[in-house]
Amino acid sequence: MKQLVIFIVLGGLLGCVPIKKYKDLEAKYAQCQEEQASYKSRAIDFENQLKELNVQTEVMRKGFETLQADTARLGDEYRQLAVDLYKTKELNKVLEDKYAKLLKSGSASNASLLQDLEATRIELQAKEDRLNKLEKELNTRERALSQKEARIKELESMLRNKDEASKLLKEKIAxxxxxxxxxxxxxxxxxxxIYVSMEAQLLFPSGSTAVNPQGKKAIIDLAAVLEAQEDIDILVEGHTDSDALRSAVHPKDNWELSVLRATSVVKIMLGNSEMNPLHISASGRSEYQPVDPHDKAKNRRIEIIITPDLSELFELISNDE
Known part of the structure; x- marks a missing residue:
């Protein structure tokens, strides 16, 4: 009887082990789901920021072109007014000479000449006032144009540097x-x-989330290049084919499989390099972003998406606004 009781107790303890492991996996999966939602939202936000940056750059360029055209028109108007003012001054000088002569001769037409002279003086003063105002406006516009041009050149230079750095990084990765x-x-x-695509057959056994030795070496080689990059964000996406995956244990379906595989890759990258965890995230896409509807092997993949940090560019545009 005593032996029977001991056997029952041991059997109960052994039965608790798989249940605890199952609950641990459930908790890890729930955590992965939360992290996936957070990383997906971050990726969407970054994508929208990049589109907004392109739109704002184009708006700045069009504004610069408009300002440039307005400044050119204002310059033409200023030069024409300066010519008119010169001619008016010449006419005024002629009238003043005539007035001086008439004063000496005592001509009866003095009154009419005085009226003409006063009208010319008033016209001359109005043109001088207009010219001074136009000159101030032109100077203001030229300063604004110069500042806008400098901003655009700085923005274009930064974008060009980002493109060159991205191309250089792609060459290093390749x-x-x-x-x-x-x-x-x-x-x-x-x-x-930069998109680095790795077919699942290189990384994982069928239905597994554990990376094989050959795939691990490829991931570590990639991490060795990326760990020196300080101004990039990395999104690791898991993708599956459309074949249904049904299991009583994790991963239970393609969603879990894609998320857990991406997480496995992230852990290898962080565990074998000095990459900053703040700039890397894992996400699962399941079967919903196939690259080839006729080749399931290509759809089962890990995509590592490397995006340049554009915060400096956004700060430049924000300061300009």
């Missing part, structure tokens, strides 16, 4: 992963971002 190009890895640049 060089570091050259030994894996025939094993399902591609590197390309689109819309100012």
């Amino acid at each position: 060089s570091a992963l050259r030994g894996f190009t025939d094993k399902g890895i591609s590197v390309e640049e689109r819309d100012g971002k």
Whole structure:
């Protein structure tokens, strides 16, 4: 009887182990879901910021062109008014000479000449006032134009530097992963971002979230290049095919599989480099962003999206506004 009781107690204790492990996995999955939602929101915000930056740059450029055209028109008007003023001054001098002669001769037409002279003086004063006002406005516009031009040049220089840095980084990544190009890895640049795509067959056994040794080496080689970059944000996205995954344990479906695989890659990158965790995130896309509807192997992949930090550019535009 005593042996039976001991056997029952031991059986109960052994039965608790898989339940506890299952609950731990449930908790980790819930945490992954929360992190995924946060990272997805951050990625969308960054995408919107990049679009806003492009729009604001174009608005600044159009505003500069408008200001440039207005300044040119104002300059033409100023020069024409200066010519008119010169002619009026010449006419006024002629009239003053005639007036001086008439004063000496005592001509009866003095009154009429005085009226003409006064009218000319008033016209001359009005033109001088208009010319002074126009000159001040022209100077103000030229200063504004110069400042706007300097801002645009600075912005274009920063964008050009970002593009050059992005191209250089792409070359470094491609060089570091050259030994894996025939094993399902591609590197390309689109819309100012670098996309590193790794087919799942290089990284994971079927249905697994554990990275195999060959895939781990590729991830570590990539991390070695990225750890020296301080002004980038990295999003690791997991993708699956459309085949349904149903399991009683984790991962239960394609959503979990995509998130957990992305998380596995992030952990390897952070665990084998000095990358800043604040600039890297994991996300799962499940089956909903296929690259080839006819090739499931290509759809089962990890995409590492490297985006330049544009905070300095946004600060420049904000200061300009």
